[in-house]
Amino acid sequence: MKVKPLGDKVLVEVLKAEEKTKGGIILPDTAKEEKTEGKVVAVGPGKSLESGSFQPLEVKAGDKVIFGKYSGDEIVIEGTKHKILKENEILAVFE
Amino acid sequence: MKVKPLGDKVLVEVLKAEEKTKGGIILPDTAKEEKTEGKVVAVGPGKSLESGSFQPLEVKAGDKVIFGKYSGDEIVIEGTKHKILKENEILAVFE
Amino acid sequence: MKVKPLGDKVLVEVLKAEEKTKGGIILPDTAKEEKTEGKVVAVGPGKSLESGSFQPLEVKAGDKVIFGKYSGDEIVIEGTKHKILKENEILAVFE
Amino acid sequence: MKVKPLGDKVLVEVLKAEEKTKGGIILPDTAKEEKTEGKVVAVGPGKSLESGSFQPLEVKAGDKVIFGKYSGDEIVIEGTKHKILKENEILAVFE
Amino acid sequence: MKVKPLGDKVLVEVLKAEEKTKGGIILPDTAKEEKTEGKVVAVGPGKSLESGSFQPLEVKAGDKVIFGKYSGDEIVIEGTKHKILKENEILAVFE
Amino acid sequence: MKVKPLGDKVLVEVLKAEEKTKGGIILPDTAKEEKTEGKVVAVGPGKSLESGSFQPLEVKAGDKVIFGKYSGDEIVIEGTKHKILKENEILAVFE
Amino acid sequence: MKVKPLGDKVLVEVLKAEEKTKGGIILPDTAKEEKTEGKVVAVGPGKSLESGSFQPLEVKAGDKVIFGKYSGDEIVIEGTKHKILKENEILAVFE
Numbered sequence: 040m041k042v043k044p045l046g047d048k049v050l051v052e053v054l055k056a057e058e059k060t061k062g063g064i065i066l067p068d069t070a071k072e073e074k075t076e077g078k079v080v081a082v083g084p085g086k087s088l089e090s091g092s093f094q095p096l097e098v099k100a101g102d103k104v105i106f107g108k109y110s111g112d113e114i115v116i117e118g119t120k121h122k123i124l125k126e127n128e129i130l131a132v133f134e
Numbered sequence: 135m136k137v138k139p140l141g142d143k144v145l146v147e148v149l150k151a152e153e154k155t156k157g158g159i160i161l162p163d164t165a166k167e168e169k170t171e172g173k174v175v176a177v178g179p180g181k182s183l184e185s186g187s188f189q190p191l192e193v194k195a196g197d198k199v200i201f202g203k204y205s206g207d208e209i210v211i212e213g214t215k216h217k218i219l220k221e222n223e224i225l226a227v228f229e
Numbered sequence: 230m231k232v233k234p235l236g237d238k239v240l241v242e243v244l245k246a247e248e249k250t251k252g253g254i255i256l257p258d259t260a261k262e263e264k265t266e267g268k269v270v271a272v273g274p275g276k277s278l279e280s281g282s283f284q285p286l287e288v289k290a291g292d293k294v295i296f297g298k299y300s301g302d303e304i305v306i307e308g309t310k311h312k313i314l315k316e317n318e319i320l321a322v323f324e
Numbered sequence: 325m326k327v328k329p330l331g332d333k334v335l336v337e338v339l340k341a342e343e344k345t346k347g348g349i350i351l352p353d354t355a356k357e358e359k360t361e362g363k364v365v366a367v368g369p370g371k372s373l374e375s376g377s378f379q380p381l382e383v384k385a386g387d388k389v390i391f392g393k394y395s396g397d398e399i400v401i402e403g404t405k406h407k408i409l410k411e412n413e414i415l416a417v418f419e
Numbered sequence: 420m421k422v423k424p425l426g427d428k429v430l431v432e433v434l435k436a437e438e439k440t441k442g443g444i445i446l447p448d449t450a451k452e453e454k455t456e457g458k459v460v461a462v463g464p465g466k467s468l469e470s471g472s473f474q475p476l477e478v479k480a481g482d483k484v485i486f487g488k489y490s491g492d493e494i495v496i497e498g499t500k501h502k503i504l505k506e507n508e509i510l511a512v513f514e
Numbered sequence: 515m516k517v518k519p520l521g522d523k524v525l526v527e528v529l530k531a532e533e534k535t536k537g538g539i540i541l542p543d544t545a546k547e548e549k550t551e552g553k554v555v556a557v558g559p560g561k562s563l564e565s566g567s568f569q570p571l572e573v574k575a576g577d578k579v580i581f582g583k584y585s586g587d588e589i590v591i592e593g594t595k596h597k598i599l600k601e602n603e604i605l606a607v608f609e
Numbered sequence: 610m611k612v613k614p615l616g617d618k619v620l621v622e623v624l625k626a627e628e629k630t631k632g633g634i635i636l637p638d639t640a641k642e643e644k645t646e647g648k649v650v651a652v653g654p655g656k657s658l659e660s661g662s663f664q665p666l667e668v669k670a671g672d673k674v675i676f677g678k679y680s681g682d683e684i685v686i687e688g689t690k691h692k693i694l695k696e697n698e699i700l701a702v703f704e
Binding site: 274277280 | 359371373374375377379382383390392411412414415416417418419
């Protein structure tokens, strides 16, 4: 099964606790909004421009990303929790 | 009877429970907004651009799509539940 | 008497119950906003563009259209109920 | 005395009951906002465009127009009630 | 002392009761917002455009203008009440 | 120490009572928002344009300006009260 | 570990009390919003333009910046508090 986001939307697999970065990034619950980590699975063609073309997204499949825990729309694909996020809801890519 | 959406609007047939994807995508009720599945029936010419032309939509008739259960406007055509959605209310296309 | 809408506005005659499509489209009252049917009587020159020209509207006189019952502004012309709607308040054209 | 509206503004003389269209247009009080009739007295140069020029207005002096009773700003010129309206507050021109 | 407005702002001297137009324009208190009269003292270079230039204002020093009594920012220059208004807060020029 | 504002922001030294203009401009407390005077210390490169360049600001270091007492963000530099304001929060330059 | 902000976002290390500028800038708590100091660690490619390119940011890694204490999103990287801010949430660069 293949899920293809539209426009500037990004499909992200939400990382489970045991998959999360250890020691490195801590996403404090005390912040305004709890953050979480995910892995980009698929991206839309980009934001549509007045010229009629698309501006490609900055993130690509495989990128590890940080985003607000309550951002975007949650869907479950073959038992795994995913999010559909607008690219500007992604705070950063990390390695 | 033919219903033709305008602009960046999309006419979607809402899938009945028995037509829904099995096993694959689960659209959890616990998410912020309940999601549902549908099949695109007809699309508008696209978003109007400053150049006076239209930016064609990404989705096309026949595409299976995911959207928020309470998004768009509901109409019933020959006994079947449909939605008229703006393309940006569609979260993703799936196969 | 001739009523000419401005800009991207559309003059629509609201169809009476006995003129409404039978069997075909049902516009459920249970939806977020009650829908109704109408026939386009006159259209404005279109949305004004930065180039100084107008983007012609998609609908034309004679088109049968669906719109929200409480959308637009109601006026009565020679005893018949009409609406002045912005084109983007029209959900779809049907035949 | 001459009053010259700016930009996309229009000076409209509000028609008195005895001057109003008879039989033709009825502007029902039961609608969301009461409508009224007026005659355009003067128009601004138009909406300013990014090119630095103006997009001329669609209405011209002498046009009879319909608008919301509480739209725009009321001024009294030589004893006669007028409104200064933005062109997009005018619903339609009628003859 | 010279006060020079920025951008699309206009410095207006608020006319005192005895300087106001007699007989001609009456600015009714019963309207949504009380109007008042003033004389333009100085204007900014205009609204900045995407091209990097300015669109000159329509009003010029010496113009008599009508505006909402509570629009803009009040300053007193050498004992005389003034307003700094954005040009689009000015309803009309009159002679 | 040098503080450099970004974009269309302006660093302004807030004038103390004894430095304020005498007789000339009075900034009445009775107005909607209390005004105050300041001297521009540094300006940002300007508002970013779609062309990728900046539109230079109208104000420059040394200009005496009027602005709302509660506009912008207050910072204290070497004991002296300053404001970081967007240029469009500055009402006028005076001499 | 490398964290790369997207678009016009900036990763800033929040300075600890003992690292803060002494004597120079005081960021008063009494202001509308408490300010704080930080050091830019990484910047996104810039704001996306209609041309499809990016407008590079004004700040660069190493810049010392002032921003509102509650602006942006907090993340902790290897034990150190950081913020992800949009560039326009940064008030100024200082040296």
